[in-house]
Amino acid sequence: xxxxxxxxxxxxxxxxxxxxxxxxxxxxxxxxxxxxxxxxxxxxxxxxxxxxxxxxxxxxxxxxxxxxxxxxxxxxxxxxxxxxxxxxxxxxxxxxxxxxxxxxxxxxxxxxxxxxxxxxxxxxxxxxxxxxxxxxxxxxxxxxxxxxxxxxxxxxxxxxxxxxxxxxxxxxxxxxxxxxxxxxxxxxxxxxxxxxxxxxxxxxxxxxxxxxxxxxxxxxxxxxxxxxxxxxxxxxxxxxxxxxxxxxxxxxxxxxxxxxxxxxxxxxxxxxxxxxxxxxxxxxxxxxxxxxxxxxxxxxxxxxxxxxxxxxxxxxxxxxxxxxxxxxxxxxxxxxxxxxxxxxxxxxxxxxxxxxxxxxxxxxxxxxxxxxxxxxxxxxxxxxxxxxxxxxxxxxxxxxxxxxxxxxxxxxxxxxxxxxxxxxxxxxxxxxx
Numbered sequence: 001x002x003x004x005x006x007x008x009x010x011x012x013x014x015x016x017x018x019x020x021x022x023x024x025x026x027x028x029x030x031x032x033x034x035x036x037x038x039x040x041x042x043x044x045x046x047x048x049x050x051x052x053x054x055x056x057x058x059x060x061x062x063x064x065x066x067x068x069x070x071x072x073x074x075x076x077x078x079x080x081x082x083x084x085x086x087x088x089x090x091x092x093x094x095x096x097x098x099x100x101x102x103x104x105x106x107x108x109x110x111x112x113x114x115x116x117x118x119x120x121x122x123x124x125x126x127x128x129x130x131x132x133x134x135x136x137x138x139x140x141x142x143x144x145x146x147x148x149x150x151x152x153x154x155x156x157x158x159x160x161x162x163x164x165x166x167x168x169x170x171x172x173x174x175x176x177x178x179x180x181x182x183x184x185x186x187x188x189x190x191x192x193x194x195x196x197x198x199x200x201x202x203x204x205x206x207x208x209x210x211x212x213x214x215x216x217x218x219x220x221x222x223x224x225x226x227x228x229x230x231x232x233x234x235x236x237x238x239x240x241x242x243x244x245x246x247x248x249x250x251x252x253x254x255x256x257x258x259x260x261x262x263x264x265x266x267x268x269x270x271x272x273x274x275x276x277x278x279x280x281x282x283x284x285x286x287x288x289x290x291x292x293x294x295x296x297x298x299x300x301x302x303x304x305x306x307x308x309x310x311x312x313x314x315x316x317x318x319x320x321x322x323x324x325x326x327x328x329x330x331x332x333x334x335x336x337x338x339x340x341x342x343x344x345x346x347x348x349x350x351x352x353x354x355x356x357x358x359x360x361x362x363x364x365x366x367x368x369x370x371x372x373x374x375x376x377x378x379x380x381x382x383x384x385x386x387x388x389x390x391x392x393x394x395x396x397x398x399x400x401x402x403x404x405x406x407x408x409x410x411x412x413x414x415x416x417x418x419x420x421x422x423x424x425x426x427x428x429x430x431x432x433x
Contacts, residue, residue, distance in 0.1 A: 001282050003136050003178050004041040004129035005187045007226050008121050010054060011035045011205060012093045016110040019057030020090030021201040022101035027110070028093070032204040032253045033211050035092055037118075038228040039125040040178075040187065041075055042346070043133060044282035048077040049344060051352075052122060053189070053228045055207040056086040060095045060115055061356070061385035067119060068384065074126045080286035083344055083354050086382040087231050089196040091206030100318055100408050135181045138279045140350060143270035145173040147209070147263060148194035148237040150361070151248075152400055159400030163243035169193075170233050170361045173263075174378050175270050185225050188217060190267055191378050193232030193361065198239045198259060200250030209239055212260025213267075220264060231382045233364025235357075235389055236402060283345040287430035288384075290338040291422055295406060297335060298413030302327055319407040326410065335412040339387050341423055343371075343430040350376040353427055354383030357390035360402060363420045366392055370424035371431055392420040 011034045015027040035055035042049045050071050059067070068082040075082070095115055097108040150167025152159050170193040178187040196208035207214070210229035217227035241259050242251050270276065299305055302324065309320035323333050342354040351371060355364075359381035368379040381390075388405030396403050396415060403414050 001136065001138060002043040002133045003138070004133040005038065005178065005226050006125040006129040006132070007036050007038040007228070008125045009034050010037045010118055010121055012114055013117070014110070014113070016093040016114050017107055018203065019092060019094035019096070020197070024201045024203065025103040025106050026203065027107065028205050029203040030205070032091070032206040033215070035205065035207050035211070036214065037122060037125065038226060039122065039129045040228070041126070041129045041133065042138065042282060042284055044284050047284040048075050049081040049284040049286065050075050050077065050083070050126065052084045053230055054084070054086055055089050055211060056092050056095060057088060057090060058086045058095065058382055058386040059084045059384060061387065063115060063119070064385045067122070070123065071126050074123065075130055078286070080288040080342070081284060081344065083342055083352065084384050085230050085354065085380050086386070087196055087207065087210045087229050088234065088382045089206065089208045089210065091196070091199055091204065091208050093205070100322060100410070101315070136186065137179050138282065138346070139177040139179065139276050140279055141175040141270045141276035143173050143266065143275055144171050145192055145263065145266050146171070147192065147239055147259060148234070149240040149243055150236060151238045152236045152395070152398070152402070154398070159398050161401055162246055163248065165243070168361050169237055170364060173266055173270060175267060175276065177271065177276065185221065187226040187228065188221070188267070188271065189228040189230060190263065191230040191232050191380065192263070193234040193364070194237045194239055195234050198242050198251040198256060199253055202250065202253070204253060206253060206256070209256055209259040209263065212256040213263040216257065216260040216264040230378070230380055233359040233361050233379055233381050235360040235381060237361065279347050279350065281347070283347055285345040286342065287433055288340065288342045289426060289430070290340050291426045292336050293339050293419055293422060294416045295335045295337070295411045296413030296416055299323065300333060300412050315407050319410065322410055333410065333412050337387060337409070337411065339390070339423065340384050341426040341430070342383060343427055352378045352380060354380045355390065355423060356383060356385050357381060357387045360389065360391045360395050362395055363390050363392040363423070366420040367424045367427055370428050390419060391415070393417040
């Protein structure tokens with residue numbers, strides 16, 4: 001096999017708004033640490049795959065199809081073999097130019113400008129990676145991490161965003177390593193499931209703990225080794241290091257290296273053990289499709305929304321008023337949405353599963369276990385954009401913030417039970433194909 005890899009700086013070269021917190025509407029103050037985007041090209045005979053890992057809150061849903069198409073053209077492959085994954089840092093720029101909670105004075109033009117600049121950076125990195133393909137090998141390993149902690153705690157009969165040390169977590173730490181034909185390490189990537197929100201809603205650009213890990217990796221292994229980060233099913237997990245009793249604290253930026261060093265320690269323990277194995281002949285076979293997720297019919301009529309518009313909860317007011325405008329314009333309120341699912345087979349028994357959403361741990365575990373080789377899958381959320389939070393049936397019924405995405409999206413209600421089965425069925429079908 002051959003591979004090419006290029007990492008570029010995607011720190012905004014001009015002031016932009018930031019993504020991740022609706023309360024933070026202004027431009028960022030300054031840059032604490034740089035954002036990176038890494039393009040990995042894998043080749044086996046005449047087949048190629050492109051994996052893009054970026055320090056972003058998400059890839060913009062409105063642009064991902066065109067971006068994947070263009071990257072496929074540069075790499076001379078098919079769009080089904082191009083996967084985009086965002087770390088979901090809440091310290092990066094806002095790439096979306098519209099949102100229900102955006103203030104009317106929000107500088108959305110900056111988001112549009114940044115999106116165009118970002119695309120060009122990714123194009124150039126992909127060209128560079130293609131021009132520097134080298135013979136080598138791909139390695140895979142898996143171990144454990146203590147970094148993630150569940151954040152859905154039941155308190156007084158309600159689900160709140162608070163540390164839940166006894167809650168379910170995806171503590172797997174999965175590694176992908178690239179070595180040249182002489183056995184020299186060229187790239188080291190980790191897949192972890194955890195929200196990069198350690199520094200909270202401060203107005204400093206930061207890659208959060210994934211950036212701290214990559215910096216620690218370069219300091220330890222040298223600049224010839226390119227580190228990259230892939231985000232897993234981190235929708236309901238936060239860094240354990242910011243748990244402060246029954247609440248989350250906002251970490252100072254100069255504390256981030258602590259998490260970075262911990263992740264590096266865990267990574268090297270796996271990398272230097274028998275857990276690492278060289279993968280044989282690569283398949284590089286991708287399958288991409290959209291699946292329809294049905295919503296409940298909580299609110300459908302003008303009367304429903306007029307009543308809800310009197311709510312004392314701000315987001316419910318915004319939702320109701322937005323839906324009333326849609327009805328008055330002669331448009332219907334959607335009762336379903338499309339979610340993309342991608343399966344990229346690295347080998348015959350190891351696949352990357354990319355889901356377009358903030359995957360909660362239970363849903364991720366269900367989907368991953370549905371594939372023919374459950375212990376040989378790398379499940380990623382935040383892939384090719386992000387629709388919303390994606391909970392399984394149990395978490396949907398428990399309630400909490402992660403099941404009210406419909407308020408922000410303008411749908412008739414929350415997802416119907418069985419979302420995990422819908423997504424798993426798509427993966428199973430792709431596995432059969």
